[in-house]
Amino acid sequence: MTQTSENQIDTRPLLTGDTVSADEAQAAAELYRELISQHGSPLLVFDANVLREQFRSLQAALPKVELYYAVKAHPDANIIKVIDELGGGFDIASAGEMDLLLDHQVSGRRTIHTHPIKKDQEIRDALRFGATTFVVDNFHELKKLVNYRSRVGVLLRVSFRSASAKVDLSKKFGCSPDEVLALVEQAEQLGIHIKGLSFHVGSQVEDASKHVEAIHACRQLMSQINRQAEKPLSVLDIGGGFPADYELAGFSINTFCAPIRNALAELPSDWHLIAEPGRYLIAPAVTSITSIAGKSQRNGFAWYYLDDGIYGSYSGQLFDHATYPLQVFRGGQTAASIIAGPTCDSIDIVAENIMLPSLEIGDLVVGHQMGAYTAATKTRFNSLPDAKLVVLNASARVD
Numbered sequence: 001m002t003q004t005s006e007n008q009i010d011t012r013p014l015l016t017g018d019t020v021s022a023d024e025a026q027a028a029a030e031l032y033r034e035l036i037s038q039h040g041s042p043l044l045v046f047d048a049n050v051l052r053e054q055f056r057s058l059q060a061a062l063p064k065v066e067l068y069y070a071v072k073a074h075p076d077a078n079i080i081k082v083i084d085e086l087g088g089g090f091d092i093a094s095a096g097e098m099d100l101l102l103d104h105q106v107s108g109r110r111t112i113h114t115h116p117i118k119k120d121q122e123i124r125d126a127l128r129f130g131a132t133t134f135v136v137d138n139f140h141e142l143k144k145l146v147n148y149r150s151r152v153g154v155l156l157r158v159s160f161r162s163a164s165a166k167v168d169l170s171k172k173f174g175c176s177p178d179e180v181l182a183l184v185e186q187a188e189q190l191g192i193h194i195k196g197l198s199f200h201v202g203s204q205v206e207d208a209s210k211h212v213e214a215i216h217a218c219r220q221l222m223s224q225i226n227r228q229a230e231k232p233l234s235v236l237d238i239g240g241g242f243p244a245d246y247e248l249a250g251f252s253i254n255t256f257c258a259p260i261r262n263a264l265a266e267l268p269s270d271w272h273l274i275a276e277p278g279r280y281l282i283a284p285a286v287t288s289i290t291s292i293a294g295k296s297q298r299n300g301f302a303w304y305y306l307d308d309g310i311y312g313s314y315s316g317q318l319f320d321h322a323t324y325p326l327q328v329f330r331g332g333q334t335a336a337s338i339i340a341g342p343t344c345d346s347i348d349i350v351a352e353n354i355m356l357p358s359l360e361i362g363d364l365v366v367g368h369q370m371g372a373y374t375a376a377t378k379t380r381f382n383s384l385p386d387a388k389l390v391v392l393n394a395s396a397r398v399d
Contacts, residue, residue, distance in 0.1 A: 029329040032289050032364055035390055041291040041364075042308035042387040044375060048082050049393040050285040051371075055086050058242065058277055061257035064264060065273045068112055070240055071097045073278030073372045074286070078391050080104050083281075085396065091276040095122060098129045108132070112237070114198070114276065116141060116157050116173045127151055135198055135237075137175045139186055146190050153195040155237055156183055158221075160199050160214040174199065180221050184229070196235030196272070197222060203279060204322070205241045208259045214238070215263040222271075236267065237274040244283035246369050248325050253280065279372040286371030288313045288324070288387065292363045293342060302337040304359055309341010310348045311381040313367070313374045317350070320373040326350075327366040332357040339365060343382045 035043055058067060068089035071080070075097055083090065084106055092098055093115035101111065108130020116137040118126075126134070127148060136142055137157040145152055159174025175183060180197070187194045197218045201210040218236055226232040238260070245251035264273060290313075294305040308314065316322045326339070337356040341348035350367075359365075378386060 025327075025329065028327075028366075029364070032366060036289060036291065036364065039388055039390055041289065042306070042313065043289040044313055044370065044387045044389045045287045045289060045392060046076070046078060046371070046389055047285050047287070047392045048078070048396075051079065051082050051281060052086065052396065054281045054284060055083070055088060057253050058257075058275075058280060061254045062261065062264075062273075062275060065238065065275045068274060068276050069281060070276045070278030071100065072376060074282045074374070074376055075100055076375070076389065077104060078389065078394070079282060079285075080106065089274075091278075092126075092131070095125050098126065098131070102129065112155070112274065112276075114157075114237075118144065120144060123148060133195065137173055139183065142183070142187055142190060142192055145192055149190065149192045153193050153235075154187065155196055155198040155235060156180060156187075156194055157198045157200075158214070158218065160201050160210055160217070177217055177221060181225065184225055184233075188230075193231055194233060196233045196237070198237030198239065198274075200239030200276070201241045203241055203320075204243045206243075208256055211238060211241065212259050212263045215260070215267075219267055234268075234270065235272045235274065237276065238264075240276045240278055240280075242275075242277050242280035244279045244322075244369050244372060246283075246322060246325065248368065282371035283369045284371065286374070288367035288370045288374070290365050290367070290387075292359055292361050292365065295359065295361060300336065301353070302335055302356065302358070303340060304337060304356075304365070305340050305342060306350065306365055307342050308387050309343060309350055311341060311343050311345070311379045312384065313370060313378060313387045314341065314350050315377040315379065316370075316373045318347075319377045322369075322373070324367040324370050326354075327368065328356060328359060329364060330357045330359060342384060345381070 035045060066089060068091040069083045070091045072093060077100065080100060081104060084104060089110045090101055090106060091114050092111050111131050112133045113126050113131045114135045116135050123144060132151060133153050133155060135155045135157050157174045158177055158180060184194050199214045201214055215238065222233045288308065290306040290308045292304050293307045296303045310318055334355040334357050336353055338349060339351040341350055
């Protein structure tokens with residue numbers, strides 16, 4: 001169940017690399033305790049204003065690129081509503097994600113279906129929804145589109161693997177650059193229109209160097225094809241990979257994207273540019289609030305047991321290789337501690353061998369940067385309830 005607050009509450013001071021003052025920490029503690037008293041624990045708190053600012057910051061950093069939110073990062077109706085209001089498109093990969101957009105009356109024309117492997121029923125469902133742009137990466141998938149060739153435009157996904165990516169998204173999908181020309185020729189023989197190329201260099205990359213390499217390679221491939229193609233390629237999808245600031249170090253998306261802007265500036269001015277951001281947009285917009293349900297002293301460590309954990313909102317620590325900044329609201333002498341989740345499985349450890357002050361049952365533990373691939377990958381192990389999503393600043397701020 002989702003709860004919505006129309007109050008304009010600003011959580012941004014807690015989500016930056018700046019030192020949080022005592023007054024700000026006290027204000028945060030009071031806000032979180034109030035939310036817990038109203039809605040119970042655990043919670044995921046979605047600040048819509050943070051998402052709005054992230055979206056506009058990325059737009060400013062990539063002014064010639066159309067942004068399609070990667071719904072898989074956090075498939076929630078409240079997030080869809082904000083992206084829709086901002087005029088963003090949507091990167092979808094399943095019928096379930098289409099259903100979510102349908103519920104919000106988002107047109108399929110504002111989507112790209114980026115899953116390279118699809119059943120025939122999934123293709124027909126997507127076409128019925130109104131999607132017309134599909135991604136493929138091999139000849140078998142091209143053949144699946146033959147019966148629908150008059151209704152679809154195709155992006156050919158190319159693999160550019162990044163050694164620095166936390167999640168390698170080119171291991172499972174994407175043809176090699178050497179295969180592109182042959183696949184384009186095969187598509188022409190099948191009467192299928194290849195609109196352009198796409199790539200995804202991986203999630204949470206350290207810098208934009210692989211983006212730049214991929215843009216240069218795709219420019220060369222598309223230019224070579226266009227010298228003899230009847231229907232020139234004119235779309236380039238640069239994927240995602242824009243990182244979240246898990247270190248709270250004051251990450252600058254404008255600085256990160258500067259090399260990408262320079263590479264894109266070398267492309268023909270009439271090419272249509274697309275990106276598929278997910279993590280950068282939604283990670284800082286969601287905060288986890290959990291309560292300590294129990295504590296013990298075991299093997300030289302203070303153990304604190306939360307009411308949410310690895311099988312719930314902290315699932316991204318397993319599936320997404322992320323480590324989330326934690327916050328507590330007590331001071332004093334610290335000791336080696338372990339924070340564990342609520343299930344009966346010993347893998348359910350949120351943080352191990354960290355120095356914490358002495359905490360009490362009922363104290364809050366807050367996780368920041370928890371919007372991406374957290375609620376999306378949660379399970380119902382032990383039949384524990386999901387963290388409730390609470391929405392702050394649902395209405396846009398009027399300046």
